[in-house]
Amino acid sequence: MSYGYGGQSSYGGPPAYGGGGAGGFAPPGHGGPPPGADPQLWSWFTAVDTDRSGQVSAPELQKALINGDWSPFDLDTVKLLMNIFDSDRSGTIGFNEFAGLWKYIKDWQGVFRHFDRDGSGTIDGGELSDALRQYNLSPQLLNLLERKYDVKATAPVTTGYRAAALPGITFDRFVRACVVVKQITESFAKLDTDRDGWIQINYDGFMQTVLTLP
Structure with a gap:
């Protein structure tokens, strides 16, 4: 397993910590x-x-x-x-x-x-948009995703890792965001049998509803 953004250390070796990375x-x-x-x-x-x-x-x-x-x-x-x-x-x-x-x-x-093109160790809104481009999410949904998974946006004002983290989406939350979008999209596709982008509510409304759940 490689560590750090550049992946410089080998599997089993010490972390190549350089101010941020995948994890x-x-x-x-x-x-x-x-x-x-x-x-x-x-x-x-x-x-x-x-x-x-x-x-x-x-x-x-x-x-x-x-x-x-x-x-x-x-x-x-x-x-x-x-x-x-x-x-x-x-x-x-x-x-x-x-x-x-x-x-x-x-x-x-x-x-x-x-x-993570800027090597910051977190994913910003533009990078998230690129990562999820295949799903054709609206700007409103992308903004909702960013706010939902951004550490700074959800961390309490206390000491600790989360409160001290850089703005953006960390590796763990990036994985979760991508997997959740994929799962929701696949669930929607099963219901959208005529592939017209509508079930009882449209795709955007469906995603808005799910992503605002606690």
């Missing part, structure tokens, strides 16, 4: 892998599985995931990731599911770095 897993612990397992990936899994149950829970995963500014992932993002890879709906993920999650986050790091 990923925090540094792993140590332990011998079982036969046939990737030793490096098993090292990550055992580090995250702090209770040694053989399964990773949402709280354990949240403790292991960090953004490029060292802030922890939002629990909502962690739960979203767990839901995607918890194939047996046990509420936890095993090693094989974890392997899929690791690749998924690594792929998203590349997407984040591609659209």
Whole structure:
């Protein structure tokens, strides 16, 4: 797993922290892998599985995931990731599911770095618009998304990572924003059988309603 915006460190190495980046897993612990397992990936899994149950829970995963500014992932993002890879709906993920999650986050790091063109470590409104261009979102919806997922816009006025974060959308929230838009769009498409952009309400109204939910 590479760290930092430039991805300069190798998998298992120290973070290449340069004032911001995509984020990923925090540094792993140590332990011998079982036969046939990737030793490096098993090292990550055992580090995250702090209770040694053989399964990773949402709280354990949240403790292991960090953004490029060292802030922890939002629990909502962690739960979203767990839901995607918890194939047996046990509420936890095993090693094989974890392997899929690791690749998924690594792929998203590349997407984040591609659209974070100014290298700030966060995604601004223009960069978000480019990332979601395929969905043809209206300016009003893009503005709503930016306000919903921007750390500064939602952080309380207190000390801590979130309050001290740079303006923009951090890696964890960027992943969540993109996945949520994709899921909502796919749900709408299933209802819009004649593909005319309308169900009982139009697409814009549907998105406005969903994105303003708590």
